[in-house]
Amino acid sequence: MKLGKYSIGVGDRFTLQGKAQLSAIMKANEKGLEITPVWNKSNREHIYVGTVPADTRNEADEAVKALNYKGAYFVDADHINLDTVSKYVEMSDFFTLDVASFIGKESKKEDVDAFVASCKKYMGQLQIPGIESPLNITDELLHDVAGKFLAATQQAYEIYSYLKKEKGEGNFITEVSMDEVESPQTPIEMLFILKMLADKGVPVQTIAPKFTGRFNKGVDYVGDLDQFAKEFEEDVLVIDYAVKEFGLPQDLKLSVHSGSDKFSIYPIMANVIAKHDKGLHIKTAGTTWLEEVIGLAVAGGDGLSLAKKIYENSYNRRDELCAPYADVIDIDPAQLPSIEEVNGWSSEKYANTLRHIPNHPDYNSNFRQLIHVAYAVAAKLGDEYTDLLTKHAEVVGSCVEENIYDRHLKRLFNL
Numbered sequence: 001m002k003l004g005k006y007s008i009g010v011g012d013r014f015t016l017q018g019k020a021q022l023s024a025i026m027k028a029n030e031k032g033l034e035i036t037p038v039w040n041k042s043n044r045e046h047i048y049v050g051t052v053p054a055d056t057r058n059e060a061d062e063a064v065k066a067l068n069y070k071g072a073y074f075v076d077a078d079h080i081n082l083d084t085v086s087k088y089v090e091m092s093d094f095f096t097l098d099v100a101s102f103i104g105k106e107s108k109k110e111d112v113d114a115f116v117a118s119c120k121k122y123m124g125q126l127q128i129p130g131i132e133s134p135l136n137i138t139d140e141l142l143h144d145v146a147g148k149f150l151a152a153t154q155q156a157y158e159i160y161s162y163l164k165k166e167k168g169e170g171n172f173i174t175e176v177s178m179d180e181v182e183s184p185q186t187p188i189e190m191l192f193i194l195k196m197l198a199d200k201g202v203p204v205q206t207i208a209p210k211f212t213g214r215f216n217k218g219v220d221y222v223g224d225l226d227q228f229a230k231e232f233e234e235d236v237l238v239i240d241y242a243v244k245e246f247g248l249p250q251d252l253k254l255s256v257h258s259g260s261d262k263f264s265i266y267p268i269m270a271n272v273i274a275k276h277d278k279g280l281h282i283k284t285a286g287t288t289w290l291e292e293v294i295g296l297a298v299a300g301g302d303g304l305s306l307a308k309k310i311y312e313n314s315y316n317r318r319d320e321l322c323a324p325y326a327d328v329i330d331i332d333p334a335q336l337p338s339i340e341e342v343n344g345w346s347s348e349k350y351a352n353t354l355r356h357i358p359n360h361p362d363y364n365s366n367f368r369q370l371i372h373v374a375y376a377v378a379a380k381l382g383d384e385y386t387d388l389l390t391k392h393a394e395v396v397g398s399c400v401e402e403n404i405y406d407r408h409l410k411r412l413f414n415l
């Protein structure tokens, strides 16, 4: 199974916006892009929202049928592990093997020694085509990398083997993710992670490292843009080298778990992939749910009232809502408007505060981040929430489509 050069993960908490998402993708494809949609949803999201993997599959299939879309598309079991993978086997054809929690777990000494020995030919000054200065590969570095990543890649092998047995070789896309950790992986580490995966026969097609900088949920990138650009380009070059050197799948590419809306690094990524003629997978999960709330606010009346209720219910539960996302949320409580204040807002004021237009005078990233993690609040509202989404489907859908097309695809692919 091939993913295609460009692909986008459009996570959708409530599985109601498949058509609007696909419509944005088809609009980009009409301009000649050829980007593949992937509907991704993590186990964590399914649990909070109360959906099951079949819902994501139905959402994708229905959108494809309704819009008469003829291209390839996938359903991604996002961030699964050996404990959670089984219920996704039937409905998914893309699996994100999350092995982050195995980073740093001890491996057998003989395995570490065997890995280090297998890297003898790379020791010394290793020149990766395109990277200016050679990488300095020492015995110590190799031991360090093995200590950090051998157990994690072994775990990827175990999940992959399970899937291979259940679904058959070649019948699914394999992604390996290590992004939900504190410290970024360097391009050198990426090189040897890929060697480990190749040694173990894991045909990884997308790899999601942790990049330098902060990837907070739903807001822009925070970090050193030059450093990111350097690291991102080196990762792309390392992957190119690893594909040839270790015999990994030809179409192996980076997967950027963006946490949505990393507008300031989109042009950097666009330049690098264009410069080296490489592919990219980008996950923008979460963005769609915020557009639903914006759409309800824009609809006014009962929609706006519900959008206000979601804020009210989130404001008082913010510690609990933010807890699972502690590493990727930076809310300054002093910058959050009071419930009374928000209850007095117009449709426009609410939408402009939440919508991600960074230089808009009403935009408030604290407000946006809180709503971003508040989908559990909407899930608890149940039909009250989803019935209004259906009632205001047109305005909500246009917000979802505009967001993916105008704010994401246009920036990422210079449309």
Ligand SMILES: [Zn+2]
Binding pocket: 079, 177, 179, 180, 208, 257
């Ligand atoms: Zn991730």
